[in-house]
Amino acid sequence: MVMEKKKKQMLLLLVVLILLVAVYAGIQAWGIHQDKRAKEKEEAETVYVTDMEEVRTINYNIGEGTMTFEKQDGTWSYVKDPDFPLAQNYPQQMADTFGKLKADRELKDGDGFADYGLDNPAYQVQIADADGNKTTVYFGDAVGDDYYVTVDDTEKVYTVSSEVIQDLQYSLSDMAQLDKYPGISSGNLKKETITQNGGITTYDSDNDDDAENIATVAGGLGAVSLSSAADYSVDDGDLPGYGLDESTRITVEATYTKDDKEKVLTLYIGNEDGNGNRYVMMNDSKIVYLISTEICNNILNVK
16 A cells, blocks of 8 residues: 555656656747747848848058958969968957848938038958859948948948958958977977088987087077068078078977977078067968077077
8 A cells, every 4th residue: 555655656757757757848849939030030130231141352541551361162262362261250350240141220301411421431441252242342431349430322222330440450460370399399309400611510319419509499499489580481582591491591390299290390481670680481381481590599499
């Protein structure tokens, strides 16, 4: 009798649990449905200044000269210098922002363009798709955290967040994709070979007599920071001016380990720039970097 009563209690608890789970699932489903409806409503009420499916060209001038980027075969390039090492995230962010530019509001029965600074726009951004269809956004006066804008010859006036301008405020050097430099220290540097003026100098970590030399050159190699460049896409004809042509440059080959595998870093060291730096290139890169003469002296073990 007691056992039967316990079974009934267990069955009742199970039924209650199932009901609670069903209610919880229902609440979750309802909440998801409400969120979806809210998003759909928000999207339906959103006004877009532009609506271009895929932006292939971006052209703008915000007071620092005209900048033009073009996308071909999935890759963005700087039109004035296609060899410039352009970090892809910058133009893609611009394309995403201006291809479907969201308005905070559209002004109805507004004043004339002059009242919004749109008779003489402060900035303008032009985008184009693969077929050459163009759309131009004109920016007028700032109003709070927004700008007045109009598009093409629609004569409509909108306000958009001033944040959209931030995507355009990077200099070309800010948008450079610099080379990745490996982590090198006395703990993983195996050997360094320096070729200079027809002579070769080698420092080997397996040679006990080179312990001090290895520590010095490893300290130099480990202190390199590829953050400042003198030329982002150097032409072969310009290499002599930097002292980086084959007949003049110093070649440094550093053998180091990473993940238990041996790798080789090649650095080319050229002339001094007159400001405490030397011109340096690495591997097959076309970028000429500026590295302090002090660091270069350590790499070369110059006392």
